Amino acid sequence: MSLRDLLSARLGAAFATLAGEPVDPLIQRSAHADFQANGALPLARKVQRPAREVAGEVLAAAELTGLATGEVSGPGFINLTVLPDALDRMVAAMAVDERLGVPMTQDPEPVIVDYSGPNVAKEMHVGHLRSTIIGDCLVRVLRFAGHDVTGISHTGDWGTPFGMLLERLVEIGEAAAAHELSVGDLDGFYKAARLRFDSDPAFADRARRRVVLLQGGDAETLRLWRVLVAESQRYFMAVNEKLGVLLTEADYMGESFYNDRLAEVVHELDGLGLLRPSDGAQCVFPAGFTGRDGGPFPMIVRKRDGGFGYSATDLAAIRYRIKELKGSLILYVVGAPQSRHLRMVFAVAGEAGWLRWPVRAQHVAFGSILGEDGRMLKSRAGRAVKLSELLDEAVSRAAALVAEKSPQLDPQERAEIARAVGVGAVKYADLSTDMVKDYVFDLDRMLAFTGDTAGYLQYTHARVCSILRKAGGFTGTPSIVDPAERALALELLAFPDAVQEVADEFQPHKLTGHLRGLAVAFTAFWDACPVLRASPPVRESRLVLCDLTARTLRHGLDLLGIHAPQRM
Numbered sequence: 172m173s174l175r176d177l178l179s180a181r182l183g184a185a186f187a188t189l190a191g192e193p194v195d196p197l198i199q200r201s202a203h204a205d206f207q208a209n210g211a212l213p214l215a216r217k218v219q220r221p222a223r224e225v226a227g228e229v230l231a232a233a234e235l236t237g238l239a240t241g242e243v244s245g246p247g248f249i250n251l252t253v254l255p256d257a258l259d260r261m262v263a264a265m266a267v268d269e270r271l272g273v274p275m276t277q278d279p280e281p282v283i284v285d286y287s288g289p290n291v292a293k294e295m296h297v298g299h300l301r302s303t304i305i306g307d308c309l310v311r312v313l314r315f316a317g318h319d320v321t322g323i324s325h326t327g328d329w330g331t332p333f334g335m336l337l338e339r340l341v342e343i344g345e346a347a348a349a350h351e352l353s354v355g356d357l358d359g360f361y362k363a364a365r366l367r368f369d370s371d372p373a374f375a376d377r378a379r380r381r382v383v384l385l386q387g388g389d390a391e392t393l394r395l396w397r398v399l400v401a402e403s404q405r406y407f408m409a410v411n412e413k414l415g416v417l418l419t420e421a422d423y424m425g426e427s428f429y430n431d432r433l434a435e436v437v438h439e440l441d442g443l444g445l446l447r448p449s450d451g452a453q454c455v456f457p458a459g460f461t462g463r464d465g466g467p468f469p470m471i472v473r474k475r476d477g478g479f480g481y482s483a484t485d486l487a488a489i490r491y492r493i494k495e496l497k498g499s500l501i502l503y504v505v506g507a508p509q510s511r512h513l514r515m516v517f518a519v520a521g522e523a524g525w526l527r528w529p530v531r532a533q534h535v536a537f538g539s540i541l542g543e544d545g546r547m548l549k550s551r552a553g554r555a556v557k558l559s560e561l562l563d564e565a566v567s568r569a570a571a572l573v574a575e576k577s578p579q580l581d582p583q584e585r586a587e588i589a590r591a592v593g594v595g596a597v598k599y600a601d602l603s604t605d606m607v608k609d610y611v612f613d614l615d616r617m618l619a620f621t622g623d624t625a626g627y628l629q630y631t632h633a634r635v636c637s638i639l640r641k642a643g644g645f646t647g648t649p650s651i652v653d654p655a656e657r658a659l660a661l662e663l664l665a666f667p668d669a670v671q672e673v674a675d676e677f678q679p680h681k682l683t684g685h686l687r688g689l690a691v692a693f694t695a696f697w698d699a700c701p702v703l704r705a706s707p708p709v710r711e712s713r714l715v716l717c718d719l720t721a722r723t724l725r726h727g728l729d730l731l732g733i734h735a736p737q738r739m
């Protein structure tokens with residue numbers, strides 16, 4: 172149990188005795204003591220007694236011996252100061268724990284994370300960047316917490332555009348198409364296909380016939396389609412490799428995967444009486460959704476031409492994830508503009524009886540990345556920015572910084588550091604902002620080694636590693652005395668709480684914020700407390716803190732998907 176949880180349990184028991192029911196002691200870190208519990212205030216209002224009196228009684232009943240001392244303060248807060256022995260003990264326990272105090276969940280469950288989701292023969296854009304980065308972090312954190320996590324990339328690999336894409340492939344030949352796609356000129360390929368479609372009626376005709384062949388399962392058409400998918404996938408995997416995310420080929424479960432389940436979905440919805448014709452299409456009108464005119468708003472399941480679209484596929488997907496994959500928590504890491512679409516998918520899945528407590532589905536929504544002009548990010552040429560170009564630029568700028576700061580390192584190591592710093596900067600900037608907000612893509616700020624950046628954390632980590640290298644091993648136990656040591660120890664002991672919060676609330680910025688606080692506390696400690704120059708027992712104790720700081724930063728960054736080099 173983390174220090175905060177331990178205090179919370181002890182005070183919680185006292186609260187419960189007093190109130191005759193469970194009460195959250197509302198423990199948080201405090202500027203006036205180590206922690207403060209605010210729970211007496213709402214309880215006092217409820218039982219209509221003075222809050223200070225309630226707080227006093229809770230404190231008197233609380234079993235804090237050997238752990239902390241408490242005192243009532245202000246209008247009825249309980250300030251808690253951890254006893255030095257308890258602090259030493261907990262830091263020592265953390266030091267020998269590979270998990271750094273983070274518990275395995277008591278209720279492991281099958282979790283599905285839908286993320287990345289690029290589209291075949293279309294460039295991955297910055298929206299896919301955010302989804303990939305945030306999804307990867309959630310996969311890592313939830314796995315570490317002990318859940319059984321499946322990542323799925325819901326790739327757009329089906330639909331009418333494939334008619335023109337396939338005809339384009341036929342026109343230029345498989346080899347040329349494969350080359351264009353796998354080197355990442357997905358946009359070029361897509362645009363050329365579109366141009367041919369718009370300018371040549373014969374091409375457009377062939378494209379339309381091609382769609383029919385594709386849907387009819389024509390063997391040669393399917394073979395060509397597989398070329399498109401495989402070559403795009405090769406490119407997606409190259410981007411993933413650059414990004415250093417956990418997605419594997421097996422995690423790509425494109426829209427086409429659900430093709431032979433669509434009819435079944437329609438049949439089932441119809442059997443449940445949920446399907447209604449509207450404008451020639453088959454629709455579901457889930458409760459609570461209205462159009463501009465205030466009338467019921469449809470989710471189109473089967474289009475007028477008999478085809479199925481994005482919505483039908485998502486219905487088949489959620490059904491599959493619940494019924495066949497047995498997922499009990501399904502996270503959709505998708506941009507905020509698809510919020511209504513997903514709410515409707517969840518609503519229909521609920522009305523169909525698939526999505527039922529304790530099974531939950533949640534949209535983990537994120538905002539846009541803006542250019543420095545505050546508008547949607549565009550390249551100088553005015554087109555949408557390619558994700559892989561952004562990463563390359565970040566890495567090459569990082570390389571220049573590293574060459575300037577650490578010319579003594581060999582080129583190979585410098586290149587690795589540059590990659591960790593460049594990619595880390597982009598990821599951190601993404602993960603550290605409140606997800607639903609838009610943020611400005613500013614490489615200069617992202618790549619700084621000061622401020623709320625990956626570079627600051629990586630740099631702090633490398634600095635601690637260098638201290639540990641110089642120390643050449645240590646064997647002591649912690650004995651925390653100095654206020655700066657104490658502040659650092661409290662930050663370290665809060666790591667499990669931060670990880671827990673991300674696992675519960677799916678907000679990576681809770682973890683970045685924690686790691687930043689830890690790095691700041693370490694910097695203050697390093698300024699105030701000599702380590703290598705201190706005499707043996709103190710030196711050893713401080714080295715325990717250094718070692719824990721390095722491990723916690725490294726582990727925390729790893730959960731964010733960011734590499735922490737030993738040297739910078």
Ligand code: ARG
Nearest residue numbers: 285288289325326327485505
């Ligand atoms: N391919 C979609 C896009 O590019 C994202 C897929 C999101 N996931 C889902 N189940 N709809 O917008």
